[in-house]
Amino acid sequence: MSSTPPKATVSHLKASTETVTSVHYWTEKLLSFRTTRPAGYQFTPGQFARLGVVAGDETLWRAYSVTSSVTEDELEYFLVQVPGGLFTEQLKDLKPGYPILVEKFSYGFMTADRFVDGEDLWMLATGTGLGPFISILQDPAVWKKFRNLILVHCVRNVDELAYQELLSKLHLRPELAAGGARLQLLRSTTRDMQSPAAGNLQGRITTLLTSGDMEAAAGLVITTEASRVMMCGNPEMITATRDILYQRGLRPCRRAVPGQFVTEDYW
Ligand SMILES: Cc1cc2nc3c(=O)[nH]c(=O)nc-3n(C[C@H](O)[C@H](O)[C@H](O)COP(=O)(O)OP(=O)(O)OC[C@H]3O[C@@H](n4cnc5c(N)ncnc54)[C@H](O)[C@@H]3O)c2cc1C
Ligand SMILES: NC(=O)c1ccc[n+]([C@@H]2O[C@H](COP(=O)([O-])OP(=O)(O)OC[C@H]3O[C@@H](n4cnc5c(N)ncnc54)[C@H](OP(=O)(O)O)[C@@H]3O)[C@@H](O)[C@H]2O)c1
Incomplete structure (x- = not known):
């Protein structure tokens, strides 16, 4: 152009x-x-x-x-x-x-309605993989369906942590708050040091999952019963995270078979 x-x-x-x-x-x-x-x-x-x-x-x-x-x-x-x-x-x-x-048509299967049950919705994003979660988190049905909403955004540098203002004010919107869920915002950087404020983490999603630091920061444990996971962005992150979740007993949602995670690869 x-x-x-x-x-x-x-x-x-x-x-x-x-x-x-x-x-x-x-x-x-x-x-x-x-x-x-x-x-x-x-x-x-x-x-x-x-x-x-x-x-x-x-x-x-x-x-x-x-x-x-x-x-x-x-x-x-x-x-x-x-x-x-x-x-x-x-x-x-x-x-x-x-x-x-x-x-004129929209596409994609990384939607919250793929999950038939679950209490905690984990949304794991690298870089621009944050995008779909901005839309999902503005959906009142999601705030009603889950008890905990945990957004993990991992970027190289602090200035790439976009949409922070919108995200930090979502719980103030009456139509979302009415659902009763608690939203936690976890931000991780891999090439910049962040201040040790609440929700600020250091390292890749895969590293934070393996070390337990992600769950510790949220005060929640990922289990097959309670947790439903969405992953979006870098395909290598998604492949590695799938493997970690698989080892912990979680399975992908299939067309007619309910599961615990859904993914969207960006390339
Ligand atoms: C289902 C789906 C949804 C997508 N949604 C988005 C979105 O919301 N925002 C977005 O920026 N991109 C998104 N993408 C990627 C997008 O379609 C393009 O591929 C991207 O914008 C680059 O296009 P390009 O022609 O400039 O380079 P391409 O030739 O398409 O890509 C070149 C290389 O750039 C890298 N790359 C591509 N996209 C990204 C990215 N998003 N972040 C980091 N590295 C990347 C990869 O290494 C890729 O091989 C999505 C892709 C898919 C399949
Ligand atoms: N963001 C920039 O400043 C920058 C600058 C120049 C060019 N680019 C280009 O722009 C595009 C987008 O870059 P991006 O930074 O948005 O996307 P990205 O390269 O996918 O990185 C986003 C986040 O994902 C992490 N990550 C990468 N591979 C991973 C894996 N296998 N497992 C777990 N986590 C992983 C990265 O950590 P690591 O930091 O550890 O890799 C980073 O924190 C790329 O093509 C890149 O080459 C970006």
Whole structure:
């Protein structure tokens, strides 16, 4: 995408051309942006949209988790500009007013309704894998379904701990508080030291799970009976975390078989 908005719109049976309404940079490479919402667009918190940009003669498509709540008029996404990445290079000069294609269907199985029971919902995210949990945590049904909500966000550097203000105020929203769940926010960095404030941890999700530090910080133990786990982001983190959970007796949710964890790999 060049610095002037492309004039042409693409007619695509499965997609509509939407407009970027705002762009927020958390760091030089990490941003959130909002678009108009296609008429009739439905999604379940935790699902992703396929976005398209026109680059020369072709249209490039990539998947992005929706971070906004289902009740908002706009859709929001949270992404990192990957150095040399074909799609994200096109978004370098993204500004309000730019057109973007949004597929009319939403996708994905990392949704809270996959769990038929459980008391504690653990949401484990690396980097931009936080995105779907921003939407999930704005869903009153999730606050009603679980007794404890534990969000673990692991990033390289402190400045990548996005959405802290929104997250820290969720419990004040009457429609969420009415559900009765307790939300705990655990933040971990792997390349920066953080202050030893409540919820601040050091190290990868896998390391924190193996050492027991994650459960100690939450004051909860991960068990097959009580715990349901969602994992999103770096696929190597997900593979390694699955193995740890598997050894502890937890199993993936399958189409017709209830389980204890669901995942979303970003690459
Ligand atoms: C189901 C699904 C949902 C996704 N949701 C998001 C989202 O909400 N936000 C988002 O930023 N990306 C998300 N992605 C990744 C996204 O679709 C693109 O792959 C990414 O934006 C990079 O596109 P690209 O063409 O610039 O580079 P690509 O050529 O697609 O990727 C190049 C490399 O960049 C790295 N990479 C890609 N995505 C990420 C990432 N998110 N964080 C760290 N490293 C990455 C990988 O090493 C990858 O091989 C999602 C992917 C899937 C499959
Ligand atoms: N974030 C940046 O400052 C930065 C700078 C330049 C380029 N990039 C590029 O931007 C993209 C996104 O980077 P990102 O930092 O958002 O995503 P990322 O590389 O997936 O890292 C996010 C977090 O996941 C951790 N992690 C990585 N592999 C793991 C594993 N196997 N098991 C458990 N945890 C793991 C990382 O810890 P570790 O720190 O221990 O790896 C980090 O805390 C990448 O393509 C990267 O090369 C990022």
